[in-house]
Amino acid sequence: MTQIDDEMTAAIEYSATTPVREAQRMRGEFLTRWRKRSSQLSPRGAGPCHVDLLDEMLRDLGIRGADALLHHLRTGCPMSGVVGYEEIYSPGPPGEPEITEEELLRRQPDVLARSTQAIRAESPANKEAIWSSVRKELEAGFVVELRNPPANAVYLRRFMVRQVKSDEPVPRVKERACDDGRMALINKAVRMATPVKLDTADVYAEVARRVAHRATTRDPGAAFKSMGLDHKEAYRQLRARNDRLCRCVVAEDPSTGRVRFFRMERLSFGEAAAVVHYNAFAKVLARVVRRGLKLPLCQYYDDFASPCPAGDDTALTDVLELLQGILHTSFNEDKTEGVGVAISAPRREGLVHMLKGVLARDSLSPGEAASLAGKLGFATSALFGRVGRVPLQPVFRRSNASTTFAGFKLGGDLEEALGWWVRTLAEDEQCFRRTVPLNPIQPGEGTRYVLLTDACLFGLGAMMATITDGDVVAIEYFSHPVPQEGAGLQIHHLEFVAVTVAFALWFRDKDDFTVSVWVDNDVVLGSLVQGRTRARELRAAVHLFWERLARSRGDAWFERVPGADNIADLPSRLLHAWAGIPIRGVLPKWREVDQRVVDAAIAEVL
DSSP: OOOOOHHHHHHHHHHHHSOHHHHHHHHHHHHHHHHHHHHHSOOOTTOSSOHHHHHHHHHHHTOOOOHHHHHHHHHOBOOSEEEOOTTTSOOOOOOOOSSOHHHHHHTHHHHHHHHHHHHHTSOHHHHHHHHHHHHHHHHHTSEEEESSOOTTEEEEEEEEEEEEETTSSSOEEEEEEEEOTTTTTGGGGEEESSOOOOOOHHHHHHHHHHHHHHHHHHOTTOOEEEEEEEETTTGGGSBBOOSSOEEEEEEEETTTTEEEEEEEOBOOTTOHHHHHHHHHHHHHHHHHHHHHTOOOOEEETTEEEEEEETTOTTHHHHHHIIIIIISOOOEEEOOBSSEEEEOOHHHHHHHHHHHHHHHHHTOOOHHHHHHHHHHHHHHHHHHHTTOOOTTTHHHHHHHTOOSOOGGGOOOHHHHHHHHHHHHHTTSOGGGGEEEEOSOTTSOOSSEEEEEEEEEOSSEEEEEEEEEETTEEEEEEEEEEEOOGGGTTOOHHHHHHHHHHHHHHHHTTTOOSOEEEEEESOHHHHHHHHHSOOSOHHHHHHHHHHHHHHHHHTOEEEEEEOOGGGOTTHHHHTTOOGGGGSOBTTBOOEEOOOOHHHHHHHHHHHO
16 A cells, blocks of 8 residues: 655645635735745745745744755755765665766876767767757856866766657657766766655556545535646756866867767756755755645656645645745746556566566576666556556565575475566557546546445345446346355455456456456455455456456556445345445336356356
């Protein structure tokens, strides 16, 4: 289960339960007070925001532990040595950089020679793109040209990274300038003392789920939207220190063929230290919004997103007023309806190649497993939205292995999991584009489904309602005896069989559907929500269930219903008399189940 801290939980509670007008009034009073204070306190220096005001705001809101970050915002961020923010992130394992600053500088003549050779080898089109990016940064003051680089120069070869934005309606290619921290060796001269923890798509989806669940418990008609913001020139907003090391971007002027040097004044895309500095700053901004405006804002690098009530038309402008108008940071407004997650074909091919290599050598170390878990974790979000922990658990277990055993052999569970990924990553590309919905059970336009399932030792049952534009238009149910083959199964096996049969009955031929599923068995609920289970005998069935759901691109939202309130209890007891009573004005209709469907579902859990 995705972990949500107390601060985010408090923001979720306030956002989900406070009337919109009251929340807007509270935010207005907060903004008025700090707008006045901003006019009284003049900014000092050229930090990425009004640092002195941010300092006061953090203390006023009770957010402690940002002193080191505030110091770096004022004086510049160190790009070598041991770098981290233990007050903001959890500390990682102790250690020192791979090389010292002295060794880094000693090897720069060789770095410059190799960088110059690589720059000369670029195509004319790439040289033009690189030079254009340097000129833009020169005009913006992000770089300063140097006629003669100093003795402490570290040479950063610039190159262009082309990213295909395949998650957009019309795929496009985005070019981004990258400075090669690896070739410069500066990434070897830094050690991250605090690994960065981001609010991934799973975190955002869990926040949205809790907001929706909390609000709809109080008001079944509650509806939500998502707001999003994009931090403008993210890394370039923070200044870097150039006293001990002078980081120089190396680029060729296409008009003269001459290699020129530019001191980089800001954080650079391609340097390891930039990741922790920028994300610590972005996380603190998100925390200010959570505490000050009481909105559950999530942060993923330079992207910020939060669910909010559909009727709250000032939430986005209030966040922009705080971060941009009062604290003087720069944002691009980007309104969204959900969080889009996609994994491109080249990335899938790379993962398949990596996985096949691991399977071929029959070995996976904990370090390799940790890296692989991160890549597959993103793929699960693209496949399943807010859930999708399908065979990731064996990979996580290996990444946390503390004992050394011969060659780190794979073993049954891990080998099975990696094989599943090789097969699944070969699926159609459309399976790997997913928008995480805020609340698929909220009233609104279009067709949605509500499914309740149940089982007992002698019967299976389920009831499904079809809801169109907020109105119940049809109710169907099935009631079927447990066949002889299932007589020895435990109740959680049968409960899972009921869900499998219901999906085969009603959703086998549907695409892009949205359904909320209510069950009263905790083992089954846990396996459906997490996409994995400790019940070994259910594991294959759970994997197969999620595999089918990915192919259909359906959105399934799982909740627990108390046993006494589960109306599917009646058909699971093979009772039919109740079906003559209308539910919300609609008479339930019996749906016949093919015995072969039940037999196949039972075979999957045997």
